Amino acid sequence: MFLTKPSTDRFVFSSSIAADTWHPQKDAKAYEWWYFDALSDDGNEAIIIVFLDNFIYSPRYNAKETNGSGDAQRFPAVSFTYFVNGKVVYRAESEFSADDFSASENEPKCSVGNSGFRFDSASYGSGYLVSVELPLSRGRLLRANLEWLSIESDFDPEPPCYDGTAHCWNMVAPRSDVSGKITVTDARGRVSDTRSFRGTGYHDHNMDNRWLAKTVKEWHWGRAHFADATAVFCRYAEIGQDEPKTQLMLVREGKLETFEAVSDEQDYVRDKYGIRYPTQLSIASKEGLRLETRPVKVIDSSFYHLRFLSSVQLSMPDGREHSTSGITEFIAPRALKYRWLNWLSDLRTGRNGKGSFLR
Numbered sequence: 001m002f003l004t005k006p007s008t009d010r011f012v013f014s015s016s017i018a019a020d021t022w023h024p025q026k027d028a029k030a031y032e033w034w035y036f037d038a039l040s041d042d043g044n045e046a047i048i049i050v051f052l053d054n055f056i057y058s059p060r061y062n063a064k065e066t067n068g069s070g071d072a073q074r075f076p077a078v079s080f081t082y083f084v085n086g087k088v089v090y091r092a093e094s095e096f097s098a099d100d101f102s103a104s105e106n107e108p109k110c111s112v113g114n115s116g117f118r119f120d121s122a123s124y125g126s127g128y129l130v131s132v133e134l135p136l137s138r139g140r141l142l143r144a145n146l147e148w149l150s151i152e153s154d155f156d157p158e159p160p161c162y163d164g165t166a167h168c169w170n171m172v173a174p175r176s177d178v179s180g181k182i183t184v185t186d187a188r189g190r191v192s193d194t195r196s197f198r199g200t201g202y203h204d205h206n207m208d209n210r211w212l213a214k215t216v217k218e219w220h221w222g223r224a225h226f227a228d229a230t231a232v233f234c235r236y237a238e239i240g241q242d243e244p245k246t247q248l249m250l251v252r253e254g255k256l257e258t259f260e261a262v263s264d265e266q267d268y269v270r271d272k273y274g275i276r277y278p279t280q281l282s283i284a285s286k287e288g289l290r291l292e293t294r295p296v297k298v299i300d301s302s303f304y305h306l307r308f309l310s311s312v313q314l315s316m317p318d319g320r321e322h323s324t325s326g327i328t329e330f331i332a333p334r335a336l337k338y339r340w341l342n343w344l345s346d347l348r349t350g351r352n353g354k355g356s357f358l359r
Contacts, residue, residue, distance in 0.1 A: 011236050011245060012168045015155035015256060017119060020172045020205050022053065022103030022110060028073070029211040031056050034110060034117065036130055036148055038178035038201030039225070043325050046299060046309065047146070047178070047197060049130060050079040051110055051117065053103065055095050056212050056333075057304055076101035078115045080132045080144065082182060082195070086297035086309050090184065092134035092142050108172075125149050127176055128203060139187030146180030148173065148201050152230060155256035167215070167236075170205040174223065174251055175230045177201075200225045202232075202327075212333045215239065220265070220281065222293060222328030224312035228252065229322065231314050233283050233291055235263050248283050248291055259285035273303045277330045288317030293328055305331045 023032060031054035038047045055061055055077035075095055082090040096113050103110040108119035114133035120126065127149040134142050153173035178201035184193040202223050208215065220235040230251040237244035246263040249256060265278035283291040292315075295308035312326040 010166050010238050010241075011234075012166045013156075013171070013247070013258070014158075014168070015153070015171045015174075016157050017108060017154045017172060018157055019170050020108040020119070021105050023207055024105065025209050027209050030054065030207070030209045031061075031212070032205070032207040034203070034205050036117070036128070036146075036201060036203050037223075037327050038146075038148075038176075038197070038199045039325065039327065040197060040199035044085055045195075045197060045199065046081075046083040046327065047144075047199075047201075048079070048081045048300070048307065048327070049132060049144075049146075050077075051112055051115070052077045052079075053101060053110075057302065058095055060095075062211075062213070074098045074101070076112045078112045078132065078134060080134055080142065081300055083299050083309075086299055088299070090136065090142055090182070091300075092132075092136055094134050127153075127173070130180075136184065140192070141185050141189075142182065143185075144180065144182045146178060146197065148176040148178050148203055151175045151177060152251045152254070152256075155251075165209070167208045167238075168206065169234070170207075171232060171249065172205055173203040174232055174249070174256075175200065175225055176203060216331065216333050217241065218244065219331040219333075220278075220328070222308075222310060222312070222326055224293075224310075224314070224324050224326030226314060226322040226324050229314070231291055231312065231326075233261075233263075233281075233293075235265075235281070235283075246283060248285055248289060250289065259287060259289060261285040261289075271298065271301055271306055273301055275301075275303070275306055275330070275332050277306055277332075281328075290315040293326070295328065296325070299327075304333050305329060 033052040036049040053076050055075045058075045061075045077095045079093040100113045117128050117130045120129050130146045132144040136142050150173045152175035179198045182195040186192045217237045217239045223232045232249040235244050235246045246261045248259045248261045261283045264282045267279040268276050270276050281293045292313045293310045295310045297309045299309050300307040308328045310328040314322045
């Protein structure tokens, strides 16, 4: 169901619950992921959950391109990370067989193994019910049941055009109330830890018909929830583009505004995995909006991407300034071409119902 609005842009944006479905594609390199995150009310805890129909960081997925095979096999996966004070408490990432994946082409609904999500409506509102069941190390099992109750969503209900030559970003629900529970059991099935969570979250959906490492040069994005507004930014460049495209989205009083912007990245450093990233990003629109982000803590990292807990400052045209903490991400997929790095990254991924070798 990728129809209607025609576009020649390499990066197609929408905000549509109707388009938050699965779009099965014939190309073996095609992928989709559904992303959920949340920061707790006190700012100390964070949750990030990702469901993928084709795991873009899997050595098996990337080997299909590097060795030139035309294998149409898919490698679905689920990733769950829970942080406290910027430190990982639980991290579970598992790859599954294609038979363990199912999703609807007609409604937002997906399951991978015993994990999944679905869109639902109740008397108090509508949103996403998300459940996770993943193995941890030492025979432990993590279960999480959470609700993303939509506060801001569905700003562009008409599904976007998708012809297989562009990246499609569906910012389904930029703001949600999130609540739920995380439970961990030991190898004998005894409960070893229980965490209740309440905070504010975000949900989006990305898809592309092309191999990430041959498509994306750099990708820097993030979101922040202020008391009276939500800000989302994206700085995206494909291989062969001279300059990245920068967009700043602002939700105020129930309305989404999208601004073309210019961006400036400064003060680059290298992460322990070798990714060179900026420690300061400034985004400005001609209307007088300005957004500045600075990473405070690396909360997740690999050879291909970094996630940060960042300080975010929003300056309005009338001089008002807002500051808060947000989640930002920097993606540098070039290293996916290197087979030896694929082997190392595989140590962090569980398979066949077992937890990963490394957390």
